[in-house]
Amino acid sequence: xxxxxxxxxxxxxxxxxxxxxxxxxxxxxxxxxxxxxxxxxxxxxxxxxxxxxxxxxxxxxxxxxxxxxxxxxxxxxxxxxxxxxxxxxxxxxxxxxxxxxxxxxxxxxxxxxxxxxxxxxxxxxxxxxxxxxxxxxxxxxxxxxxxxxxxxxxxxxxxxxxxxxxxxxxxxxxxxxxxxxxxxxxxxxxxxxxxxxxxxxxxxxxxxxxxxxxxxxxxxxxxxxxxxxxxxxxxxxxxxxxxxxxxxxxxxxxxxxxxxxxxxxxxxxxxxxxxxxxxxxxxxxxxxxxxxxxxxxxxxxxxxxxxxxxxxxxxxxxxxxxxxxxxxxxxxxxxxxxxxxxxxxxxxxxxxxxxxxxxxxxxxxxxxxxxxxxxxxxxxxxxxxxxxxxxxxxxxxxxxxxxxxx
Amino acid sequence: xxxxxxxxxxxxxxxxxxxxxxxxxxxxxxxxxxxxxxxxxxxxxxxxxxxxxxxxxxxxx
Numbered sequence: 001x002x003x004x005x006x007x008x009x010x011x012x013x014x015x016x017x018x019x020x021x022x023x024x025x026x027x028x029x030x031x032x033x034x035x036x037x038x039x040x041x042x043x044x045x046x047x048x049x050x051x052x053x054x055x056x057x058x059x060x061x062x063x064x065x066x067x068x069x070x071x072x073x074x075x076x077x078x079x080x081x082x083x084x085x086x087x088x089x090x091x092x093x094x095x096x097x098x099x100x101x102x103x104x105x106x107x108x109x110x111x112x113x114x115x116x117x118x119x120x121x122x123x124x125x126x127x128x129x130x131x132x133x134x135x136x137x138x139x140x141x142x143x144x145x146x147x148x149x150x151x152x153x154x155x156x157x158x159x160x161x162x163x164x165x166x167x168x169x170x171x172x173x174x175x176x177x178x179x180x181x182x183x184x185x186x187x188x189x190x191x192x193x194x195x196x197x198x199x200x201x202x203x204x205x206x207x208x209x210x211x212x213x214x215x216x217x218x219x220x221x222x223x224x225x226x227x228x229x230x231x232x233x234x235x236x237x238x239x240x241x242x243x244x245x246x247x248x249x250x251x252x253x254x255x256x257x258x259x260x261x262x263x264x265x266x267x268x269x270x271x272x273x274x275x276x277x278x279x280x281x282x283x284x285x286x287x288x289x290x291x292x293x294x295x296x297x298x299x300x301x302x303x304x305x306x307x308x309x310x311x312x313x314x315x316x317x318x319x320x321x322x323x324x325x326x327x328x329x330x331x332x333x334x335x336x337x338x339x340x341x342x343x344x345x346x347x348x349x350x351x352x353x354x355x356x357x358x359x360x361x362x363x364x365x366x367x368x369x370x371x372x373x374x375x376x377x378x379x380x381x382x383x384x385x386x387x388x389x390x391x392x393x394x395x396x397x398x399x400x401x402x403x404x405x406x
Numbered sequence: 407x408x409x410x411x412x413x414x415x416x417x418x419x420x421x422x423x424x425x426x427x428x429x430x431x432x433x434x435x436x437x438x439x440x441x442x443x444x445x446x447x448x449x450x451x452x453x454x455x456x457x458x459x460x461x462x463x464x465x466x467x
Contacts, residue, residue, distance in 0.1 A: 038435060047419065123434050139434070159420025159433050172424045174450055179421065181456040228425075232453035239457045262456040264421025284424075 007133060008034045009315045010308075011149035013124055013162040015042050017297050018283025018304035019155035020107035021060065025308030027114035031315050034147065035108075035116055036138065038123040038156075043104030047157070047263035047284075048180045049213050049295065050221050051196060053095035056298030060305070068102035071216050074194045080362035081201030081355040086370045089195060097196075097213045097221065098297070127152065127165035132320060134166070134278050151278040151320045153307050155300075158264045160285035168276045170285050174228050176268020178208055178294055181238035182223030183246075184259035189218060190251025199245070200358045206230040207351050208294070210245055222252065225265055225294045227351075238262070265294045269344050270336070275328040278320045280307040286332075291340070291347040292404075299336070306332055346403040349396060361397055364390045373405050380406050407447040407462040411438040415459035422451035422460055 010026055012019045015037035026033040039045075051073065057064060073096060075089030112118055125144070126137035136147045154163040154170070158177075163170045191197050197212040204210055207227030214220045224242040231237050236244075239262075246252045266287035274281040282288065283300035290299060310328040314320050333340075365373075369386060372378050378386065387401040409431070411422075420433045430444035431451060442465065451460040 038433075040435065045418070121435070125432075157420060157424075159423030161423065161429060161432065164429050170424075171427055171429070172454075173427075174425065174453055177421070177425060177454060179454055179456045180419075181417075228454045237456055237458045260417060262417035262419035262421065264419065264424050264454050264456075266424070 006032075006148070008032050008147070008149040010034075010151055010153060010311050011036060011134070011136060011147060012153045012155055014154070014156035014160075014283070014285070015039075015108060015118060015120070016104065016155060016157060016283060016300065017107070018285070018288070018300035018307075019153070020104060020111050021301035021304035022153050022155060022282060022308040022311075023111035023116040023118070024107065024114060025305045026311060027111055027116040029308070029312040029315070030115070031312060033116045034149070035111065035118045036122040036124060036136075036147070037118070037120050040121050041101070042108045042120065043101035045261050046100040047261060048182050048225070048265065049211055049223055050098040050100045050215075050297075051095060051213050051295060052098055052297055054093065056301070057095070060298065060301050064096055065106065068099050068106055069096035070099045071097040071214050072194060073097060073196055076196045076198065077192065078362070079197065079199040080358040081204060082359045082362070084359065084362035086362050086365050087195065087367060088370045088373055097215050099215065100297075124156075124162055124165075127162055129166065129278055132278065151280070151311060151314060151325070153304070153311060154279065154281045154285050155283045155304055156285050158266060158284045160281070163279060163281045163285060166276060166279045168273065168279060168281065170271060170281060170287075172264065172266050172287070173268070174232070176266065176287075177228050178225040178265040178267050179228045179231055179238040180223060180225040180263045180265050180294070181242050182221060182261045183242070183257045184215070184219065185222045185252065185255040186219040186258050188220060188222075188252045188255035190249065191220070200353075201355050203355070204245055205241055206234065210242060219258075222246065223261075228264070265289060265296070267291045267294055267347065269340055270332065273329055274332065275310075275322060275325045277322050277325070280311060280325055280328050282307040291343045292350065302335075303332065306335065342403060346400060349400050349403070352396070353400070357394060357397060360394055361391070408442045408445045408465040409440050409447070409451050410461050410463045411440060412459045412461070413437065415457050417457050417459070419456065421454045421456060425450045425454045
């Protein structure tokens with residue numbers, strides 16, 4: 001039987017973290033679900049960094065598996081432009097650096113075992129609604145096939161076009177999008193392997209940061225995210241900034257690059273409307289990204305899962321109009337909206353930090369204090385007190401530290 | 407003027423697709439396709455591209 005004769009309950013566009021989490025949830029709910037992806041390998045090419053904190057493992061009920069959770073992370077080191085650093089490290093692990101290809105394949109296998117059907121190298125070129133059914137025209141090798149579903153969940157990433165084909169504009173704008181570029185490097189040294197490292201500064205990574213996310217044995221994910229509008233002004237693109245920085249790092253400059261990835265990062269907050277008749281949007285396509293650090297793996301999965309839960313209600317009610325699906329955006333903002341607001345505010349503050357501010361911060365907080373801030377041994381009011389005393393001359397830094405750590 | 411993609415530089419990440427306000431760009435596996443009729447020469451794709459693979463060039467007739 002070809003795709004033509006079946007009308008799926010749900011077709012998911014995109015087999016990334018959002019699409020696969022949605023697929024797992026739908027398959028668990030016994031929906032008839034198909035996941036389409038244009039790529040020829042799940043998880044490849046990946047987009048940007050690979051960190052996932054413990055809170056996401058808990059929220060998504062994931063058990064870290066050494067096959068894909070390759071490096072335990074116990075803290076973070078923030079590097080100021082003058083080379084000073086603030087290290088916040090805990091005794092127990094705070095999260096993991098993932099081998100994302102393996103992680104996404106693990107999710108795909110779980111989805112498939114539960115009954116979801118996955119097809120790769122399937123490029124959706126047209127989507128339209130007709131009498132409550134969505135018909136997708138899909139390029140498959142040398143021909144075009146039609147697939148039909150009662151609804152679509154668009155998890156097709158920053159380059160999402162499926163939702164746009166169905167009348168919901170998911171396009172990004174330059175102000176709210178970061179430009180990202182990333183290497184997997186090996187035979188490198190000079191950094192703590194159980195910490196995430198972030199390097200700030202307007203010469204280093206304007207309106208963003210460079211990261212080293214270690215992946216054991218002298219291998220790491222080394223990347224950059226910068227404001228797209230800044231790179232347009234300085235005429236240096238993300239690759240340019242990253243390459244020139246690596247060149248200056250003694251422990252990195254002679255390393256080997258074993259993978260190259262790039263990507264746009266929607267950091268301006270969630271899409272205001274993520275549902276329509278026969279359509280829900282999740283993951284990067286719905287701009288589900290943390291506006292401060294640009295991470296999106298965990299939140300995309302949570303978004304995908306919520307989309308699937310709403311979709312299951314639609315399946316049960318046999319109603320795929322926005323009457324049933326229209327609760328999705330509201331539920332999402334109830335879940336994550338408040339946190340997003342404070343994170344957007346912090347982002348705004350961060351964007352106005354000068355190199356001098358970063359240096360001041362790194363010089364003001366001692367290692368011992370940083371440790372206490374990071375490991376939870378200080379109460380909220382003690383932290384506020386510490387920041388206020390230490391940073392009294394730079395009130396905006398107090399505000400930022402409170403947002404981040406209190 | 408019309409957007410052009412240099413496939414030697416392109417990392418086929420799709421950032422240009424997501425930023426294009428008129429959905430003139432499509433990423434298919436490792437190739438970028440630009441619909442010149444839709445392109446409004448806004449240059450957003452040039453600005454977002456992490457690797458400098460996009461440019462605006464004079465439209466050939």
